Every structure is written in structure tokens, then in C-alpha cells.
Amino acid sequence: MAQTEIAPLESNTLPRQKTIWDAALRMIRRQPLGSAGLLVIVIMIFGAVFADYVVPYDPEIENFEYMLMPPGTIDETTGATFILGTDSFGRDMFSRLVHGARTALLVGFTASFIGAFVGLVLGVGSAYFGGYVDLIFQRVMDVFMAFPLVIMALAIVAIFGTGTEKVIIAITIPFIPRCARVVRSSALALRELPYIDAARSIGYSHTRIVMRHMVPNVMAPFLIMLTAFVGQAILLEASLSYLGLGVQEPTAAWGLMLQGGAEEFAESAPWVPIWPGVAITLAVFGFNLFGDAVRDVLDPKLRAQN
């Protein structure tokens, strides 16, 4: 019996196992802007989570000896260093900026996640039940959507008052109808598909059909909305704080830092408004770029084109 010699396997002929770096490189190649956005988001999250370890000073401690020091100031006697300068209360701008990321992300993620998830459930539920339920839900949503986002948030802050928790509520509420409306349009098409009829016919509960069979299938528009909402929420929080209706001193928040410096120190100490302005711009830009990339990946038409 003839034996067939099996040639030893050469390691270079096997497809190399893909590492996380390969995936990252592929993403950078395919979605360079989205990757840049993701990098900004990751840096923000890192800063926010490890703020207490990253920053050199307590962001709320006033130190008038160092008021309005320009970026790069080093006190040779004490060794105190202020890489981004100090504000009018002598607080370190870098420390406040990093802690400001915590406030921005807390508000941004909480408001957008709650707003988007409530909108998801209401939107899919409304489409699934249809009829009067859909009619009533959509008219209520119409009322909410008749107000621009900022106006709606301002009205809610005027009712509930200022502070971080209230700002989250003020931003969450206007997000709900916006997400619900987009998700509903996708869910309306799903409702007519045979597998939903099949689920009904075998007696699945409404909750099961909505949560397990419809919601997973509207994830693409939902995720796109969600990433867009985070950027919008950060901008809205900064806007409310800038108007004096959001987070309050001495809490570090970018809009508040901008508000404290824009009018009075734009000429004599421009770093006071510039750094928070740059941080807000980068954060919103980062989330928008990442959101666009998510849309490109999840949208079948765009994916086909690519």
C-alpha cells in the first residue's frame, strides 16, 4: 500500500490569525475619519474615568495667587505647573478641562442612552400596535418635535431648575420623540413581515415580539441616532451651562468655563475661553465623525457602494 507522504505544513501558507491591531488598521483604512472620532472619544472616556489620577490639581480649589496665569506657567519656588494656564479664580485649566470631560460624558451618555432607549421602545411599540395607539403617540411626539431642541431643553430647565441631574432630564426629554420617530419608520416595515405574523400566530406576547423580534432589527438606525445624540447632548449641556442654566460653579463643565471667560477675558486672557471651546468642538466633532462611520458600516446601501 502506497503511502502518501504528507508534506509538512509551512506556517506561512496558513492564513494569519487576525489580531485586534489588524482590525484597527482595517478600520483606519476604511473609515479614517471615524477612527479619528473614535480616538477622540476614547481619550475623552479615559480622561473622564481616570480624571482623579490624571490631573495635577483639584479642579475646584481656588488659588488666587495664581489667577489668570498664561499656559505653560511654572512657579519656580513651588514648582507648580499650569500647562494650560489658570482661570480667574486661580484654578488649573487642564484639571478643569479633564474633569469637564467627566461632566460632558456623564450628561452626554446618560441623556442620549435614556432618551434613545425610551424612544426606541416607544417608536417600535407605536409601530407594532398601530391604530389609535400609534395615532395618539405620534401626535404627542409631534407636539414635542414642534419645539427646537434648545428651546425645549430651555423650557424644561426653566421648570425643573438648574444642576447636573436636571440638565440630564432637560436633554433626555427632547431626544425621546426624535429617536421614536426614526425607529418607528423602520419598525412599520418590519411589522408587515411574515416572521412577525408567525410570532403572533404561535402566541408570543406583545412584549416578546417587540423586544426580541422587532427591536434587534431596528438597531442600525438606533445606533446611528445614539451616537449622534451623544454629541448633541454634549453641545446642549455646554449651551445650557453657557447660558447659566446648566451645571453650576464650582463644578468643572466646559460650557460653564466658556461662559466664565468669553465676555470678560477674551482679550486679556484668551486661554480662558479658548480651551473649553476647543474641547467642546473636538468632542462634538469626534462623536459626529464616529456616528457617520457607524452609519456607513450599518447602512446596507452605503456598504454595497463601498
Add this chain to the structure above:
Amino acid sequence: MRGVASKLVATVAGAGFALGAVAAMAETPQAGGELNIVVGSKIPSYDAHIESTFGMIHPIRPFYSTLIRVNPDNPSSPTDFVCDVCEGDVPEGTDNGTTYTFKIRSGITFHDGKPLTAADVKATFDKIVFPPEGIASNRKAYFKMVESIEAPDDTTLVFKLKHPSGTFIPSVAMPFNFIYSKADLDAHGHTWHQTNINGSGPFRFVEHVQGSHVKGERNDNYYHEGKPYLDGYTALSAPKMSIRLQAIRGGRADIEFRGFPPKARDDLVAALGDKITVQESDWNCVLLVTPNHKTKPFDDPRVRRAMSLAVDRHGGSKYLSNIAIVKTVGGIVFPNHPLATPIDELKANIAGYSDDVAGSIEQAKALLAEAGQSDLKFTLLNRGVDQPYKVVGTWLIGQWRKAGMQVDQDVRPTTPFYASLRKQKDFDVSIDFNCQSIVNPIADVSKFLPTAGNNYASFEDAELEKIYDNLLRTANVDEQKILIRQYEKRVLNDLTSQMITLWWYKINPHRSYVKGWKIAPSHYLNQSLDNVWIDKEEKKRHGL
């Protein structure tokens, strides 16, 4: 050689004289020109008897006269009053200080041509002191001591008081006491002046375009000879500070009378150099800390005292004066007034005024520990106005933190802030203020009385009421000083019912060609503009 020397001396002397003459000419008021003012607040109505805002005073005051006023040539003095429509010196009280007789000038006319007599002044003060039912009068309480007002003839006005009072003359000098025509009051009623203007002041009303401007023109029949110097003025409305600042910088406006923060002053001076003149003064306005005595633990005087001890007022003055319109450390009386407690006495006798900051903080911590409040947490209610409310509020939080207190800030827009402070009284601790026009210490300190309508600390104290009652009834300055000291110590130290932060500081940068206007300790004072003139040569130098 002698000849040369004498010629040189003569030349130098001649040049010196010429320069002196030029300088003297330069400071001689010149007639003509228009003044552009920029105003940061709206005009709720034209009736000064019911209004309290500079938004009304700055554009409207030049249309009206008052019986007496602060000396426009010496407005920084809190005790220098001069006659406006009265003649001669401001009268002294007779009949043991219970009668004041004013001689009214002859020949004054209202802008509608009717003569102004003692009857008009009486009708005006009757409206302020004894308003008919249903007619508001914001300053009625200042004239509680007035028993009657009589005008026996066209040039005599007599006030009879119930008892001697050190507050009467300063109250009469308040800039809100516009003199109205009796004929207008009789014909049109007591609310007509809210929407109509007929005064006897240095300028006549031309127009008011809502949200844009108020315009006035020279009153040729003005009774102070040779005045006003200006042909007219325009008060431009600009609620945002940055707009007002740019208006002066760009030459659209010449002056703003309320005042700018220090950084804005520095920016203007940096941009315009010697084309800007800066006038500065202590301001009869102070921010207070008002704890709600009905809320625990602020019913405990040890906690309130600890809060006051933790505040380093001297350090605050040094640093905050660079970024906010506050500066002077003082007690409850305007710091430059003869009745004010000198700073050394405050340091020695009142909690929170010592130079030993570290010692004060240790005392504060010990008091909090004794009261079982070492980890005291509370919310500071504040008004959503940057200067100086939010700046001072943030500074206070930093100060309290040094003594271990954890404080959040609840900043609200003006209306909800007042609703919480005055009506709902649902706050722990609030920023409050005491701002006045005329420096009238005995009237001004009534704010600290538990029964005062504008004291929101919600407490009772019979001793404080008794001291104040005695203060009201003495015209003797030495007695007043003793009683004011007792009253102040009771408020700030023994009870610490409220706390003084820092007195405001007024900074008025204006175009250097605006002459004749002198800063006063209040943005309500010295606003009739009859002394103001434009230096035309200087204005040309500005390219305007």
C-alpha cells in the same frame, strides 16, 4: 549774558503762563455737543416714585428736578447736599430738629411752560409720603418720621416731623424724588407720570424709541445759570455688557454710568490709552449672606458664626477686586461714611474680620464640631447675574470649603431667585444685597432688622429692634455712632444673623472728552447731566 538770562526767564515764565492759561481754558466748560450714554437696563416706567432701577434713572433723570441733591461738584461725599429747586443752603432742623423750612426758587418753569412753585413740591412729596390708596410709592417708608407737609406760599415749603431724625435730609435728597407738576397730578391722576414726562430739569424730552434710545434736548429755561452745557443727549439701550463696552471703544457711546468690571476697564485702557478717563469709587452696595434661620442647622448661631469666620474678607478684597466689581472690606454702614466702624475696630470686634485667617478657620472648624456639623453640607442660592453675584458666590464656596463645608450653588434667573428668597423661603443660605442711592446709614441698616420687609433671614430679636428704635429717634451724631456700633455687633457678631461679604466698587471708564461728570458712591446719583460738557478739541483728537 544777563540780558540772555532775563530773556530766558521771561520766555519760560511766559510759556508757563501760556500753558497754565491753556490748561485753565481746557477745563472751562464749553457749551454745545451731544452726549451719547449707553444704558444696560430697560425702562419699566418713567415714574421715579415707583421705580428703583438705574435703567430708568440714567435716561430719565435729566428731565426732572429734585428739591435737594448731592453736590454735583462733590458727589463722592456722603454728607454734602445742596439745593436744587430750593434756594440757599439745605436748611437745618428747627424746633428741636422737627421742622425743616425750604425756600423755593422763583422763576422755575416746567417744560410745558407752567411755573414751578412750593405747591408742586408739596404735591410731589404728598404723593411720595402719603400716597392715596392704591397708588404705589417705593420710598414711603423712608419718610415715616414726616408728620405733615405745608406750602404756606409759592416759595415756602415746611416739613413737620414727628421726632428728630438723622435720616430725613438724606431721604429728601434721593434722586428718585422727581418733582411733578401739581396741575398734571390734579388733571391726569397719580399714574400719568408712568407713561408721560413733564419735568423742569436741564433737558427736555424729545423721544423714546422702545429698545433703542431716549433722546433729550437742552432746556433753555433751566434755572441753574449757564447750564446745561450740552445741546442734548441720547441714552442708547444695550443690555449686554460686551455691546456697551464695544460702543465706547468704537466711539458710538461716550460713557456708561453703572460701571464695568476691572478687566473691561483694563481692555478699554489698553485699546484707547489716554483717550479713556477712568473714575473709580466705593459703591453704596454690598452683597450679604443670608442664612435661613428656620432651616436646620442655620438656626444655630455657632454654625452661622463659623460661616462668617471662614470667609477671608481681606484676601477676597485683594484678589476679587481684580475680577469683580467688589473691593472694600466694611461693616453694615457704607465704609466712607462718618458713622461707619473703622476697619481696626471691625478686626478687633467682629467675627470674620481678623487678619489671622488661619486662626479664624480653626475657630470655624471648632464651632462646627461643637455644633455637631463638622461635615456641613448645604446649597447656596444665588442670582444668575455674573457681576458680582456669581463671582462672589463661587468665591464664598471656596472659602467655606477651607473650613470643611461642602456647598453647592443653585443659581437662578432673577425672578425665580427672588421668588425663592422672598416668597417661598425654601433656601438654606442665600446671597442677598443691600444697594442704596443716597448714603443714609440709619435708613440703610434697617435691612438687618428682623421685622424689615426686606430681611429674609426669618428670625426675631427684640434687642436689635430696641437699638434701632433708639437710633431712629436721635439726631445726635455721637449717640448715633454708639448705637450703630451696638447694632452692628449684634447683627454681625453676636447673632451673626446675616454676613457682609465685600462692598462694591464702581469703575467708570469713559471717553476723555467727557468733562464735568464726577463719580458718586452710587450709580443712581449725580445723573442730572447739567454739569457735563464735551471738550471739542479733545474729541477731535479721538477722530470723532
